[in-house]
Amino acid sequence: MTVAVEPYLRARRGEGRKLLVPYVTGGLGKHWLEVVRAVVDAGADAVEIGIPFSDPVMDGVTIQEASQRAIALDATPRSILMEAASLDVGVPLLVMTYYNLVLHAGLERFAAELAVAGIGGAIIPDLPLDELAPWAEAADEAGVETVLLAAPTTTPERVVAICERSRGFVYGVSLMGVTGERTSLAAQAGEMGARLKAVTDKPALLGVGISTPQQAAEASQFADGVVVGSALVRRLLQGGGPSEAADFIASVRTALDAG
Amino acid sequence: MSVPVRGGPVHLDPPGPEPTGLGRFADFGGRFVPETLVPALEELEAQFRTAWGSDEFRAEYAELLGSYAGRPTPVTECHRLSDRLGIRVLLKREDLTHTGSHKINNVLGQAMLTKRMGKTRLIAETGAGQHGVATATAAALFGLDCLVFMGAVDVERQALNVWRMQLLGAEVVPVTSGSATLKDAINDAMREWVASVNTTHYCIGSVMGPHPFPWMVREFQSVVGAEAREQSRAILGGADPQMVVACVGGGSNAMGTFAGFIDTDAELIGVEAAGLGLESGKHGAAIARGVPGVVHGMRSLFLQDEDGQVLEAHSISAGLDYPGIGPEHAALAASGRARYESATDDEALSGFQLLAETEGIVPALEPAHAIGWVAREAGHSIPKDTTVLITLSGRGDKDAAQVAERLTGERLQ
Numbered sequence A: 001m002t003v004a005v006e007p008y009l010r011a012r013r014g015e016g017r018k019l020l021v022p023y024v025t026g027g028l029g030k031h032w033l034e035v036v037r038a039v040v041d042a043g044a045d046a047v048e049i050g051i052p053f054s055d056p057v058m059d060g061v062t063i064q065e066a067s068q069r070a071i072a073l074d075a076t077p078r079s080i081l082m083e084a085a086s087l088d089v090g091v092p093l094l095v096m097t098y099y100n101l102v103l104h105a106g107l108e109r110f111a112a113e114l115a116v117a118g119i120g121g122a123i124i125p126d127l128p129l130d131e132l133a134p135w136a137e138a139a140d141e142a143g144v145e146t147v148l149l150a151a152p153t154t155t156p157e158r159v160v161a162i163c164e165r166s167r168g169f170v171y172g173v174s175l176m177g178v179t180g181e182r183t184s185l186a187a188q189a190g191e192m193g194a195r196l197k198a199v200t201d202k203p204a205l206l207g208v209g210i211s212t213p214q215q216a217a218e219a220s221q222f223a224d225g226v227v228v229g230s231a232l233v234r235r236l237l238q239g240g241g242p243s244e245a246a247d248f249i250a251s252v253r254t255a256l257d258a259g
Numbered sequence B: 001m002s003v004p005v006r007g008g009p010v011h012l013d014p015p016g017p018e019p020t021g022l023g024r025f026a027d028f029g030g031r032f033v034p035e036t037l038v039p040a041l042e043e044l045e046a047q048f049r050t051a052w053g054s055d056e057f058r059a060e061y062a063e064l065l066g067s068y069a070g071r072p073t074p075v076t077e078c079h080r081l082s083d084r085l086g087i088r089v090l091l092k093r094e095d096l097t098h099t100g101s102h103k104i105n106n107v108l109g110q111a112m113l114t115k116r117m118g119k120t121r122l123i124a125e126t127g128a129g130q131h132g133v134a135t136a137t138a139a140a141l142f143g144l145d146c147l148v149f150m151g152a153v154d155v156e157r158q159a160l161n162v163w164r165m166q167l168l169g170a171e172v173v174p175v176t177s178g179s180a181t182l183k184d185a186i187n188d189a190m191r192e193w194v195a196s197v198n199t200t201h202y203c204i205g206s207v208m209g210p211h212p213f214p215w216m217v218r219e220f221q222s223v224v225g226a227e228a229r230e231q232s233r234a235i236l237g238g239a240d241p242q243m244v245v246a247c248v249g250g251g252s253n254a255m256g257t258f259a260g261f262i263d264t265d266a267e268l269i270g271v272e273a274a275g276l277g278l279e280s281g282k283h284g285a286a287i288a289r290g291v292p293g294v295v296h297g298m299r300s301l302f303l304q305d306e307d308g309q310v311l312e313a314h315s316i317s318a319g320l321d322y323p324g325i326g327p328e329h330a331a332l333a334a335s336g337r338a339r340y341e342s343a344t345d346d347e348a349l350s351g352f353q354l355l356a357e358t359e360g361i362v363p364a365l366e367p368a369h370a371i372g373w374v375a376r377e378a379g380h381s382i383p384k385d386t387t388v389l390i391t392l393s394g395r396g397d398k399d400a401a402q403v404a405e406r407l408t409g410e411r412l413q
């Protein structure tokens, strides 16, 4: 059953909860579906499933390596979506991938395949607002919510336009750079969150570089919640499975709940 | 226009046609980048449009091309090669520019823009190392910091250029991700740019990437075609060459050359790397074997598998070892205004030796593909006595050790 992203996240936020969205590379090892279930049980409010691409320009070394490994294990967009269709986790699922894979499948077909697989949303970091229209039309038609990203360099007028067009939530890039763990929360994170909150009441999440429970708690002071990717994926690359993933996400959940 | 003479003034053609919409050449081009980069690309587009329309910028750029880069470069008529092939061969001599390839034309323009934008640092990708050397050179000239990303495989096969870049004060980062060649160097340069865009300009080395790069780089390279047209006419009694041939990696020397002849009757031919053969799967022929996609910020043709994962290219020449092609070439191929052929590694090696033996000119392995294709086709698909202009995009010193090893089986000491 597809869970629509925005209504679910709004409802959760309405309960006074900070939102937590972990990222898991699809097809990374034979337990990846178990990992998704485990992070949901540990307190995730939605899960991003990465469909690995050969040339992920918005990703740092951790997700690059995870992508290469998953591709080497024969993960394809089709295989990941087919497997994801068996997930019935009760929270929204989104895919995060690059535009070439979407185009290659065909816009309408890809959107339809997401819908069939029970995926409610899509994040395509190399598809900015200006190039969005053809995909957005196909996605809207299929009922798939396309989450747009805003960055520290985004002008105020663009932030408004991005928040207006984004569906599901708005993704604020918390730093200048690509995904990957950092030793501290970037100075830009607070301002990014504040800029989104000032112009939209859609759920606004900060992501990219958020690496520890403390950083997650700190970032969530400025926004409705966080996306956590590389810090989780690193644990999987180092041999961790569902229980390690659950432990880590539970620790982030605890930090967010403590405020 | 008078005939350009080396050391004389450099003439630029008036600005060429802009792409339509958001950087579109027919169905190709565009600006598919992370949001972080969008404002910088908008700024670059605005700065370039203003600069390129300004007499002051153009005069300064032309002056630099002359006094620093050594333009105009000559067109050389190849008498012995022509006799051998039964056609009339002219060479546009980009090998004679400062730093030894056409890449300098582009980087001087981009370095000037970098200064105008108040940025202090250049980053670049490089395959053969020629664009990296050219960027490091411009950085030294303009007092900019410079970081060059180069695939670890290329660092190995182009060691001389690595050292040259370091001598020029640049830092060279060997890239080990993916296939560790040019496409991965571009990925890492993009990632670095996402982190440093406020102070750094990404000096892309070919007519590729997000808008405005394909348009801007073509314009900075159009001096090649503008000069070659006037010089060819002087040699050919006012006529244009019947055929204009250039190798294509990303496609900048070809696009710069074609720009000068697009409004003539000359047949335009781009030569891609056929590597071990088009049927082998080991080649860099994005037009012959690619399918439409979006990679590196642009919609164009790319070698891909059935899911849309980008395939590794293969070529003996690092500069053609790229699974994509600039969007304007994809559009020219679709419209039929230009034709795209290919030459194998072995044909490029033959071209390399042929030009050395007949004309005393050692070409880079990239344009050796164009020579090799012309040599193969002369008297066949190229009729006898055809006048053919080939852009010799660079000199072969960088490749000497690699070719020696390939031909003799021994490493030079």
Ligand SMILES: Cc1ncc(COP(=O)(O)O)c(C=O)c1O
Pocket (backbone or CB within 6 Å): B101, B102, B127, B128, B129, B130, B131, B205, B206, B207, B247, B248, B249, B250, B251, B252, B253, B254, B318, B319, B320, B364, B366, B367, B393, B394, B395
């Ligand atoms: C001498 C030379 N020719 C050609 C190329 C290919 O690039 P482009 O197709 O942009 O001219 C290179 C790239 O490194 C080069 O060094």
